[in-house]
Amino acid sequence: MTGFSPDWLALREPADHAARNPQVLAAVGTHFSPRASLSIVDLGCGAGSNLRGTYAALPVRQHWTLVDHDPVLLATTREILKGWADEAREQGEELVLSKDDRTITVDTRQADLTKDLEWVLGWQPDLVTAAALFDLTSKTWIKRFVAALATQRLPLYTVLTYDGREIWEPAHPVDARMLAAFKHHQHTDKGFGPAAGPDATDIMAEAFRKSGFAVSIGDSAWRIDGQQRELAGTLAQGIADAVLETGHVDAGAVAEWLAARRQSTSALVGHHDLWARPV
Structure with a gap:
């Protein structure tokens, strides 16, 4: 699976948290509100942003197992969480955090989700979570994943x-060509086979509904303004690099687009949140 640097994950975290769909998150919290404790497995945890964005909606005692393929990133995540928590202590291999009124126990596990998926889900958590993951995976892998969740309910x-939406302001003549090329790149293999890219949420939703799950989907687009120039510039550079790999837009046009995007006043990048539960 393609890796992501801690610097990029830290840069995008505020935008990620601001973009989360509040109705979908509230529905998750309501579902688990009768519980005093909850066990969660977070797939492709990166630097632990998903935990930090979700914990406040969940019961007061939480046990998170953070799963990633990168052992260096997992070690970095532990240090970031120690700094984020009000209090933190080591308890064997686990990290015990106090944050607001929550007690959060964290375990980190290295795993390859192309090979170890069923082993990871075999830990039988109460909830499986992920952030910015499924557009990287393939349609075949998503169907395998949903089937595994359905088997264990x-x-x-x-x-x-x-989800494929991008609107930059002010508009540029190459926008449509850049977006088409970027979407093409999004469907290339990211380690799971040909990636689902912008189709991932629709593929997941259909598979869950066929498995008898209730599915809720909410908009979680990034809305980047002129105060977030570093994020916008880094994002635009990543898009430009991906487009150049496709060869679908000539280098001169990509360079002109990138220069314009570094001066953009705003951008919308589309995402969706999804909550699926057995009924």
Whole structure:
């Protein structure tokens, strides 16, 4: 699976948290509100942003197992969480955090989700979560994943799955060509086979509904303004690099687009959140 740097994950975290759909998150919280404790497995945890964005909606005692393929990123995540918490202590291999009125126990596990998926889900959590993951995976893998959740009757809360929408201001003549090329790149193999890219949420929703799950979907688009120039510039650079890999837009046009985007006043990048639970 394609890796992401801690610097990029830290840069995007405020936008990720601001974009989360509040209705979908509230529905997850309401579902688990009768519980005093909850166990959660977070797939492709990155730097732990999903935990930080979700914990306040969940019961007062939480046990998170953070799963990623990158052992260096997992070690970094532990240090970031220690700094984020009000209090933190080591308890064997686990990290015990106090944050607001929550007690959060964290375990980190290295795993390859292309090979170890059923093993990870075999830990039988109360909730499976992920952030910005499923657009990287393939249609075949998503169907395998949903089937595994359905077998164990496990609910899923996932956020920030890219949906293909991009609107930059002011407009540029190359916008449409850049977006088409970027979408093409989004469907290339990211480690799971040909990626679902912007189709991922629709593929998941259909598979869950066929498995007898109730599905809720909410908009979670990034809305980037002129005060977020570093995020906008880094995002635009990533898009430009991806487009150049496709060869669908000549380098001169990409360079002109990138220069314009570094001066953009605003941008919308579309994502969706999804909450699926057995009924």
